[in-house]
Amino acid sequence: MGTVVVMRVIIAGGHGKIGLRLAKLLGGREEHPVGLVRKREQEPDLIAVGAHPELFDLETGTAADLAKILEGADAVVFAAGAGPGSGAARKDTMDRGGAVLLADAAELAGVRRYLMVSAIGADAGRQPDHDEVFGAYIEAKKAADDAIRSRDLDWTILRPGGLTLASGTGVVTLAEHTERGQIPREDVAAVLLALLDEPRTAGLSLDVVGGSTPIEHAVAALVGS
Secondary structure: OOOOOOOOEEEEOOOOHHHHHHHHHHHHOOOOOEEEEOOHHHHHHHHHOOOEEEEOOOOOOOHHHHHHHHOOOOEEEEOOOOOOOOOHHHHHHHHHHHHHHHHHHHHHHOOOEEEEEOOOOHHHOOOOOOOHHHHHHHHHHHHHHHHHHOOOOEEEEEEEOEEEOOOOOOEEEEEOOOOOOEEEHHHHHHHHHHHHHOHHHOOOEEEEEEOOEEHHHHHHHHOOO
16 A cells, blocks of 8 residues: 555545545544535534535535635546436436536646546446436436546546445455445445555546455455555
8 A cells, every 4th residue: 555644635525424434534633624514514524524614515516616615726626416306407407517627626636646436337328227316417427427537637536336224244245346245334444545545546436335355455456466
């Protein structure tokens, strides 16, 4: 693994179930990430885990305004999403459009490291058995991933399997492609932290599900160390 250094990380979707867990891990290392939130009532939850909330709406804000928040950051993480109950239109405006806006802002602010939380199967796109909303979600994720790969950024795309609220296990299967499976959100956050600590994972698109390999070992194996 690379040497752990203090980072300034901006988390889009800072109040989301993965974003908040990542913020807590970074906050526990006294790194105090910035979490983007859409509502002021979400701010105390970020503060409670050692993060700094920043009010910004990825669906209505501009790249120029977001770039001001990103200035001086070492990395950005896209962990936002339209969430359950949202329709096909918001899958595009948030899951795709929000990710692209964050990339635009990162380029403007000179932030090269970009971690994208995608979804397992996104690379294959919409399938015949997908309903309208899930199909739109997968399409949005695929479009976002493709857009990020086209940027001159040090990107890593992480595609988790089915997300659960179970406690993290600390062990995963992490590879370019894996069988489908489930994974606790806590473990996804821990993998994101390990990816942030290992800049040599830039340029990789990875699936992650529950497994038997400790997270640090799984990430180290990707870069041959």
